[in-house]
Amino acid sequence: MAEPVLIWGAGAIGGILGAYWARAGVPVQMVDIVADHAQACSTDGLSIEGPVETFTQTVPCVTPDQLEGRYGRIVLAVKAQATEAALAQLMPHLAEDGFVLSAQNGLNERVIAHAVGAGRTMGAFVNYGADWIGPGRILFGNRGAVVVGEIDGSPRPRTTEMFDLLQIFEPDAVLTDDIWAYLWGKLGYGAMLFATALTHDSMTVNFADPARGPALIGLAREVMRTAVAEGVTPRPFNGFEPSAFLPGSEDAAARQCLADLALFNSTTAKTHTGIYRDLAVRKRKTEVDPQVGAVAQIAAGHGIDTPLLRRLVDLIHDIEDGRREMSQETFHELTRVLG
Numbered sequence: 001m002a003e004p005v006l007i008w009g010a011g012a013i014g015g016i017l018g019a020y021w022a023r024a025g026v027p028v029q030m031v032d033i034v035a036d037h038a039q040a041c042s043t044d045g046l047s048i049e050g051p052v053e054t055f056t057q058t059v060p061c062v063t064p065d066q067l068e069g070r071y072g073r074i075v076l077a078v079k080a081q082a083t084e085a086a087l088a089q090l091m092p093h094l095a096e097d098g099f100v101l102s103a104q105n106g107l108n109e110r111v112i113a114h115a116v117g118a119g120r121t122m123g124a125f126v127n128y129g130a131d132w133i134g135p136g137r138i139l140f141g142n143r144g145a146v147v148v149g150e151i152d153g154s155p156r157p158r159t160t161e162m163f164d165l166l167q168i169f170e171p172d173a174v175l176t177d178d179i180w181a182y183l184w185g186k187l188g189y190g191a192m193l194f195a196t197a198l199t200h201d202s203m204t205v206n207f208a209d210p211a212r213g214p215a216l217i218g219l220a221r222e223v224m225r226t227a228v229a230e231g232v233t234p235r236p237f238n239g240f241e242p243s244a245f246l247p248g249s250e251d252a253a254a255r256q257c258l259a260d261l262a263l264f265n266s267t268t269a270k271t272h273t274g275i276y277r278d279l280a281v282r283k284r285k286t287e288v289d290p291q292v293g294a295v296a297q298i299a300a301g302h303g304i305d306t307p308l309l310r311r312l313v314d315l316i317h318d319i320e321d322g323r324r325e326m327s328q329e330t331f332h333e334l335t336r337v338l339g
């Protein structure tokens with residue numbers, strides 16, 4: 001029997017990968033800090049629910065203190081603010097010649113490379129929609145882009161092996177020589193997703209509202225300008241067209257992109273972002289600092305001002321800390337930045 005793929009963080013993203021791989025006969029071991037979820041996955045099974053597919057699959061899952069052994073392939077799928085703590089726990093379990101693949105939003109690959117070495121870090125971009133509903137239950141809301149690549153751009157046999165595994169889950173998965181192009185694309189889309197979570201409205205209602213367009217477009221433009229300064233040319237996926245937000249692009253192209261994003265998100269059973277879910281349902285901190293805040297910081301290093309991103313970070317903090325309600329009025333605090 002081949003060595004199991006270790007999935008660190010068995011929530012929405014990691015749990016779905018684990019269930020699909022285990023169902024296909026790929027040996028999988030999952031790790032999660034939520035003990036009753038780990039117990040449910042290992043015993044009654046992990047139920048994948050929603051419109052894409054419904055099935056229940058037993059997947060071995062333990063809490064970090066229970067894990068034994070070393071693994072060559074570790075998929076990290078915790079929220080970005082948990083990355084450093086998870087790395088400290090997983091490093092004793094990473095084989096000398098093994099690697100950590102980030103299945104997360106943001107630039108976690110940088111943090112992972114710093115901890116385990118660039119040669120032991122692999123990147124991935126995931127845009128499928130999922131929610132952890134409760135112990136042993138995950139909603140698979142919609143299929144979305146899945147891309148894998150080495151952070152130095154040069155595919156190796158291990159990259160092809162992970163690509164093959166990801167195709168078991170998502171037949172349209174892509175093997176790329178430019179993972180940063182997708183990660184920065186998602187940061188642009190992600191900044192807009194954070195803005196949608198300033199209201200109680202669905203992603204689609206937000207993207208389709210002409211009054212919210214200028215702020216949404218302005219956010220994506222700030223991120224794309226920063227990406228260009230970083231030497232990255234972001235790539236399109238699932239309705240997000242980075243060129244529509246690059247310096248010199250027409251407003252009409254940006255508005256068309258918002259319409260495409262409204263359409264893409266109109267059929268998902270996950271109507272609201274994970275950010276919204278953290279704020280409104282789980283009542284916990286979001287990934288705003290390691291995503292939006294990080295881009296604003298990188299931009300500042302290039303001498304680029306990002307007033308919308310900076311205001312967005314403050315507004316999300318206000319909601320996290322109970323100083324502000326989610327509402328259209330809160331959203332339009334962004335519009336006010338545009339003057």
Ligand SMILES: NC(=O)C1=CN([C@@H]2O[C@H](COP(=O)(O)OP(=O)(O)OC[C@H]3O[C@@H](n4cnc5c(N)ncnc54)[C@H](OP(=O)(O)O)[C@@H]3O)[C@@H](O)[C@H]2O)C=CC1
Binds near residue numbers: 008011031032089131
């Ligand atoms: N959900 C989605 O649709 C999408 C998510 N993403 C990205 O994927 C990443 C994962 O998100 P998602 O799956 O939604 O998050 P979830 O919160 O659903 O899953 C993460 C799981 O990891 C657990 N965890 C936290 N810290 C540790 C640790 N140190 N060791 C082991 N487990 C830990 C969490 O527990 P606890 O809840 O107690 O913290 C939780 O059960 C994020 O970066 C997100 O932005 C990207 C695309 C879509």
Ligand SMILES: CC(C)(CO)C(=O)C(=O)O
Binds near residue numbers: 127193272
């Ligand atoms: C909305 C989604 C699933 C991207 O489509 C996402 O990344 C999130 O929930 O933050």
